[in-house]
Amino acid sequence: MSNSETQRYAILGAGALGGLYGGMLARSGAEVHFLLNSDYQHVSRHGLRVESPLGDFHLPQVYTHSSPETMPACDVSIVALKTTSNHLLPKMLPSTTRDGGIVLVLQNGLNIEADSAAIVGTERVLGGCCFLCSNKTGPGFIKHLDYGHIVFGEYDQRSAQISTRVQRIADEMNAAGIDAQPTTDLAAARWRKLMWNIPFNGLSVVLDASTKQLIDDPDAVQLVETMIDEVHHAATGNGVHVDPSLKSLTVEVTRKMVPYDSSMRLDYLNRRPMEVEAIFGNPLKAARRFNLKMPTVTMLYQQLKFIDRLNADLSPPL
Amino acid sequence: MSNSETQRYAILGAGALGGLYGGMLARSGAEVHFLLNSDYQHVSRHGLRVESPLGDFHLPQVYTHSSPETMPACDVSIVALKTTSNHLLPKMLPSTTRDGGIVLVLQNGLNIEADSAAIVGTERVLGGCCFLCSNKTGPGFIKHLDYGHIVFGEYDQRSAQISTRVQRIADEMNAAGIDAQPTTDLAAARWRKLMWNIPFNGLSVVLDASTKQLIDDPDAVQLVETMIDEVHHAATGNGVHVDPSLKSLTVEVTRKMVPYDSSMRLDYLNRRPMEVEAIFGNPLKAARRFNLKMPTVTMLYQQLKFIDRLNADLSPPL
Numbered sequence: 247m248s249n250s251e252t253q254r255y256a257i258l259g260a261g262a263l264g265g266l267y268g269g270m271l272a273r274s275g276a277e278v279h280f281l282l283n284s285d286y287q288h289v290s291r292h293g294l295r296v297e298s299p300l301g302d303f304h305l306p307q308v309y310t311h312s313s314p315e316t317m318p319a320c321d322v323s324i325v326a327l328k329t330t331s332n333h334l335l336p337k338m339l340p341s342t343t344r345d346g347g348i349v350l351v352l353q354n355g356l357n358i359e360a361d362s363a364a365i366v367g368t369e370r371v372l373g374g375c376c377f378l379c380s381n382k383t384g385p386g387f388i389k390h391l392d393y394g395h396i397v398f399g400e401y402d403q404r405s406a407q408i409s410t411r412v413q414r415i416a417d418e419m420n421a422a423g424i425d426a427q428p429t430t431d432l433a434a435a436r437w438r439k440l441m442w443n444i445p446f447n448g449l450s451v452v453l454d455a456s457t458k459q460l461i462d463d464p465d466a467v468q469l470v471e472t473m474i475d476e477v478h479h480a481a482t483g484n485g486v487h488v489d490p491s492l493k494s495l496t497v498e499v500t501r502k503m504v505p506y507d508s509s510m511r512l513d514y515l516n517r518r519p520m521e522v523e524a525i526f527g528n529p530l531k532a533a534r535r536f537n538l539k540m541p542t543v544t545m546l547y548q549q550l551k552f553i554d555r556l557n558a559d560l561s562p563p564l
Numbered sequence: 565m566s567n568s569e570t571q572r573y574a575i576l577g578a579g580a581l582g583g584l585y586g587g588m589l590a591r592s593g594a595e596v597h598f599l600l601n602s603d604y605q606h607v608s609r610h611g612l613r614v615e616s617p618l619g620d621f622h623l624p625q626v627y628t629h630s631s632p633e634t635m636p637a638c639d640v641s642i643v644a645l646k647t648t649s650n651h652l653l654p655k656m657l658p659s660t661t662r663d664g665g666i667v668l669v670l671q672n673g674l675n676i677e678a679d680s681a682a683i684v685g686t687e688r689v690l691g692g693c694c695f696l697c698s699n700k701t702g703p704g705f706i707k708h709l710d711y712g713h714i715v716f717g718e719y720d721q722r723s724a725q726i727s728t729r730v731q732r733i734a735d736e737m738n739a740a741g742i743d744a745q746p747t748t749d750l751a752a753a754r755w756r757k758l759m760w761n762i763p764f765n766g767l768s769v770v771l772d773a774s775t776k777q778l779i780d781d782p783d784a785v786q787l788v789e790t791m792i793d794e795v796h797h798a799a800t801g802n803g804v805h806v807d808p809s810l811k812s813l814t815v816e817v818t819r820k821m822v823p824y825d826s827s828m829r830l831d832y833l834n835r836r837p838m839e840v841e842a843i844f845g846n847p848l849k850a851a852r853r854f855n856l857k858m859p860t861v862t863m864l865y866q867q868l869k870f871i872d873r874l875n876a877d878l879s880p881p882l
Contacts, residue, residue, distance in 0.1 A: 452770060453870055463873060465866040472863070541859035545790070548783040552771055555781060 252276040252418050253321035256342035258335075260285065260294070262380040262509065263352060264326030265388040267396070267424055269296045272305055274422035279309040279317050281338065286312040288385035298390035300423060319344035322415060325351045325362055328513070329524035332361040339365045348411060350398060352376055354443055354509070355524025356436055356532060359401040372412060373432050374398025375439040379506045392504045399429040406430060437481035438488050441496045443525050444477050445470040447510035448546040451520065451553060458505035461497070469542065470497060476540040480533040517557050522550045570594040570736050571639035574660035576653075578603060578612070580698040580827065581670060582644030583706040585714070585742055587614045590623055592740035597627040597635050599656065604630040606703035616708035618741060637662035640733060643669045643680055646831070647842035650679040657683045666729060668716060670694055672761055672827070673842025674754055674850060677719040690730060691750050692716025693757040697824045710822045717747040724748060755799035756806050759814045761843050763791040765828035766864040769838065769871060776823035779815070787860065788815060794858040798851040835875050840868045 254277045257268035264280070272278040272294075282289055293306040311317050314337055323343045327334065343349055343366060350372045351359045359373045379392040396419070399412055408416075408428045419426035429435055446457055449466060453459075460466040474493050481488050513520045526547040533540050572595045575586035582598070590596040590612075600607055611624040629635050632655055641661045645652065661667055661684060668690045669677045677691045697710040714737070717730055726734075726746045737744035747753055764775055767784060771777075778784040792811050799806050831838045844865040851858050 449867075453867060455870070455874070459874070460870075463870050465869040465873075469863055469866040542863045545787060545860045545863055548787040549767075549771060551783040552773070552778075552781050555783075556773070556777070 252421075253414070254318065255279070256281065256317055256320035256323040258323060258325050258338055258342065259283075259327035259331070260289065260386075261326065261328075262382045262388060262390075263376055263378070264324065265294060265382060265386070266296060266298070266378070266380050266390050266394075267326070267352070267376075267419070268324065269294045269303070269305060269308075269388065270300075270422045270424050271419070272308055273303055274418075276418060276422065277309070279311060279320060279342070281311050281314060281317060281342065283312075285385040286310060292386060294386050294388070296388045296390060298388075298394075299392070300390070300394065314338045314341035317342045320347060322348045322350055325349060325353060327353070328509075328518075329353050329355055329358050329361075329521045330519040332358075335361055336365055343370075346370070348372060348415075350374060350415065351401070352396070352398070353524065354439070354447075354521055356440060356528040358524045358528070363401060368402050371401040372398055372415070373401045373436070374426075375435045377439065377442075379504060381507070381512065391506065394425055396424065396426040397429050397432075397435040398426065399432040399435070401432060403430070403432060431486075433484075433486045434481075434488055437477065437484075437486050437529075438492055440481075440525065440529055441474050441477045441488070441492065442500070443508075443510075444529065444543055444546070445473040446500065447508045447521075447525060448473075448543075448550055450508045450511040451514045452546065452549045456505050456507055456511075457500055457503055461501050461503075467497065472542050473546070476543050477529065480529060480536075480538050480540055483536040483538040484532050514553065514557060517560060519558065520550060520554050522547065522554055526550060570739075571732070572636065573597065574599065574635055574638035574641040576641060576643050576656055576660065577601075577645035577649070578607065578704075579644065579646075580700045580706060580708075581694055581696070582642060583612060583700060583704070584614060584616070584696070584698050584708050584712075585644070585670070585694075585737070586642065587612045587621070587623060587626075587706065588618075588740045588742050589737070590626055591621055592736075594736065594740065595627070597629060597638060597660070599629050599632060599635060599660065601630075603703040604628060610704060612704050612706070614706045614708060616706075616712075617710070618708070618712065632656040632659035635660045638665060640666045640668055643667060643671060645671070646827075646836075647671050647673055647676050647679075647839045648837040650676075653679055654683055661688075664688070666690060666733075668692060668733065669719070670714070670716070671842065672757070672765075672839055674758060674846040676842045676846070681719060686720050689719040690716055690733070691719045691754070692744075693750075693753045695757065695760075697822060699825070699830065709824065712743055714742065714744040715747050715750075715753040716744065717750040717753070719750060721748070721750060749804075751802075751804045752799075752806055755795065755802075755804050755847075756810055758799075758843065758847055759792050759795045759806070759810065760818070761826075761828075762795050762847070762861055762864070763788040764818065765826045765839075765843060766791075766868055768826045768829040769832045770864065770867045774823050774825060774829075775818055775821055779819050785815065790860050791864070794861050795847065798847060798854075798856050798858055801854040801856040802850050832871065832875060835878060837876065838868060838872050840865065840872055844868060
């Protein structure tokens with residue numbers, strides 16, 4: 247199953263994102279180790295199944311682990327957990343990552359690499375943004391719906407050129423059929439992604455609506471546009487250049503998107519904690535540092551914290 | 565049943581508000597005619613029942629009408645309909661109000677007297693704000709929970725003194741046990757009421773929460789305070805003085821209030837149209853006239869319009 251020329255990958259969290267990309271890497275012959283929680287038994291027995299417009303596939307056998315201790319030291323650990331589970335990283339990363347190995351953080355939000363950097367050191371951390379519609383619809387079953395682009399690069403942004411290690415991962419991902427694009431400006435990718443995540447994740451929860459319902463309503467679209475403006479303004483204030491044409495493009499892309507439940511809405515509907523701090527709290531902190539106001543994003547943040555708290559009260563005890 | 569010394573009243577809409585105040589006036593001996601819709605049969609047979617901390621009472625027989633045509637011309641027509649039913653007023657007011665008679669508008673919102681004024685003339689219109697927690701819990705059954713204060717006055721605010729006609733209604737209401745207070749500054753009363761209605765009506769719908777759940781949550785309270793500031797600022801910009809101490813008092817009063825479902829939340833839960841324009845759209849228009857920004861109130865307005873539209877789609881056809 248392994249290919250001596252490709253690096254060894256650890257996938258931490260085999261959900262909609264880790265399952266898809268990890269599965270594609272494994273399919274291409276890379277040695278990929280999945281750290282699983284609730285799906286461990288099922289995936290160990292039945293493997294991983296992916297439905298995707300890029301081609302359906304089933305991997306009957308994959309390397310599965312229920313604990314980081316059994317994982318081999320990998321060249322690249324891909325963090326594909328929800329940020330609400332970041333408290334688990336100190337137990338995971340030292341086991342799953344070889345000395346000098348790389349941690350690629352593919353989580354939503356801003357400055358969410360900081361938790362991984364605190365464990366393995368900033369210089370070993372890469373970050374990436376995934377632009378994709380994908381859901382885990384059952385144990386070991388990933389339904390990839392639309393898009394699938396990854397933009398990733400060095401977390402420590404002082405290098406002006408694509409580093410060798412970033413390029414190598416990009417090459418291996420591309421060989422696996424993943425549309426991965428290296429960048430020297432991770433911050434721009436993060437803020438650009440927030441231009442979508444902030445309005446659409448947040449409003450889909452507060453207004454209990456799919457992206458299609460939001461994009462079809464004139465008032466919701468107006469509100470989305472206000473929020474995109476605030477996010478773009480905060481990016482600029484933080485010294486990050488995001489092409490202004492991407493503001494309207496973010497709306498247009500969503501108009502053409504399949505009707506989609508954002509990850510935050512699924513978390514909400516399944517009474518899991520939502521990534522409120524990563525996606526809202528951290529950008530608001532970044533804006534405050536430069537005295538920038540984000541009134542509608544602030545309000546959405548407050549509304550989500552209220553809903554998240556109520557949702558936690560309703561959850562069955564763990 | 566009638567008392568020749570008190571005026572004859574028409575109550576348009578015998579819900580939580582019209583049922584309570586109309587019932588109290590009738591109990592005191594005034595001739596009160598109720599214009600009813602769905603409750604007509606029930607109230608005609610069983611009368612009106614009120615549960616209230618001011619004293620429970622049952623009026624086995626009241627004057628009921630299912631159409632404005634059978635109503636006698638009254639001295640005072642009290643408009644206690646939802647503003648979403650204001651399209652019915654042109655058929656009602658000319659029948660229910662005698663020549664030169666008065667229309668007292670006890671609806672929520674801003675500039676909501678305009679619809680009545682367009683029918684009978686501005687000079688015949690009074691407006692009032694009710695500070696009360698009251699619900700209609702069944703046909704002809706009003707459950708008054710808390711508070712009950714009315715502040716009312718001339719819609720045409722050029723008079724500096726309490727007019728004779730306002731004083732007369734206040735006297736009759738007070739004699740009926742209603743805590744009615746005349747004012748020469750209706751606009752101040754309206755904006756002061758909006759300081760409650762805007763945050764608590766709106767957020768109780770968007771966050772699907774009771775006033776108690778909102779007031780117990782630190783983020784919701786922070787958001788409520790931001791909105792109260794915006795409303796107060798818009799009032800000031802419109803040349804209306806509302807004592808700044810009322811900003812914190814509005815929160816404090818709600819903290820001591822019985823857990824309460826706002827009228828807007830009840831409308832939402834019962835899939836009735838919400839008073840979005842009266843309570844949000846009109847104050848926003850007033851703010852825009854003076855170039856004042858209300859970012860969180862604007863966002864709440866947009867969210868409510870989205871929800872109201874979706875709610876209408878879910879409703880069974882009339």
